[in-house]
Amino acid sequence: xxxxxxxxxxRRGDGTFAYSTCRARTAETTTLWQPFLxxxxxxxxxxxxxxxxxxxxxxxxxxxxxxxxLQVSATPVREALARLHGEDLVGSVPNRGFFAKTLxxxxxxxxxxxxxxxxxxxxxxxxxxxxxxxxxxxxETRVSRNDLIKNKIEQSVESQVKLIERLYIxxxxxxxxxxxxxxxxxxxxxxxxxxxxxLEMESNFQEITADMSDLVGTLExxxxxxxxxxxxxxxxxxxxxxxxxVTEGISRSLRQVYSE
Numbered sequence: 001x002x003x004x005x006x007x008x009x010x011r012r013g014d015g016t017f018a019y020s021t022c023r024a025r026t027a028e029t030t031t032l033w034q035p036f037l038x039x040x041x042x043x044x045x046x047x048x049x050x051x052x053x054x055x056x057x058x059x060x061x062x063x064x065x066x067x068x069x070l071q072v073s074a075t076p077v078r079e080a081l082a083r084l085h086g087e088d089l090v091g092s093v094p095n096r097g098f099f100a101k102t103l104x105x106x107x108x109x110x111x112x113x114x115x116x117x118x119x120x121x122x123x124x125x126x127x128x129x130x131x132x133x134x135x136x137x138x139x140e141t142r143v144s145r146n147d148l149i150k151n152k153i154e155q156s157v158e159s160q161v162k163l164i165e166r167l168y169i170x171x172x173x174x175x176x177x178x179x180x181x182x183x184x185x186x187x188x189x190x191x192x193x194x195x196x197x198x199l200e201m202e203s204n205f206q207e208i209t210a211d212m213s214d215l216v217g218t219l220e221x222x223x224x225x226x227x228x229x230x231x232x233x234x235x236x237x238x239x240x241x242x243x244x245x246v247t248e249g250i251s252r253s254l255r256q257v258y259s260e
Contacts (some may be wrong), residue, residue: 046070050090056254105242105246113235118180125175157205167216215231
């Protein structure tokens with residue numbers, strides 16, 4: 001049945017019509033959620049800018065300027081900056097606000113050293129417990145050698161970055177410790193820009209992909225010694241070229257900023 005304005009309603013058991021009421025409630029619910037959706041969208045957009053160093057090193061992060069850039073109000077920007085500071089992705093000075101971090105070789109080396117220690121512990125602990133059936137690894141973190149080889153053929157850098165980060169999460173989950181998984185998620189965020197630059201160099205892309213494929217093989221065989229040796233080799237190579245990667249990262253960051 002239609003109402004006088006042509007809108008169709010549904011009859012309830014008591015003979016009254018409810019469709020318009022349901023639509024009104026749906027609209028009301030959507031309206032209530034809009035601030036939260038806007039805040040989450042703003043956070044994700046700003047996080048992407050921060051992870052890719054789209055601000056000048058040490059640049060003050062003005063909520064008003066960023067709001068204009070993202071075409072949102074300043075309130076969700078302030079909330080997003082607070083979240084990113086909590087994740088250690090932006091800096092903060094009391095009474096002066098937030099600022100963009102500067103890519104730093106020493107800091108990057110520290111992140112890789114810390115992640116290496118977590119990965120080694122997770123592998124050693126995880127495989128010692130496999131026989132007990134205590135560990136239920138999340139399926140979405142699994143990475144196959146075929147996935148890595150496919151990306152190697154396609155030279156898909158961004159996809160390879162995501163696969164490598166998934167593999168790190170998978171390894172950390174072997175320890176059956178949410179704290180370690182969260183630490184590796186933080187590591188992935190902190191080092192993503194350097195990882196992307198590293199993989200964009202063709203010779204490095206081939207080397208890293210081969211190493212990661214070999215690492216997956218050692219995990220499938222549950223060969224702890226070989227897996228740890230692989231991780232140590234990858235860490236040493238990464239640290240050896242960290243100065244070069246950071247120098248390129250800073251140059252790229254500045255080029256991005258001044259070209260916008």
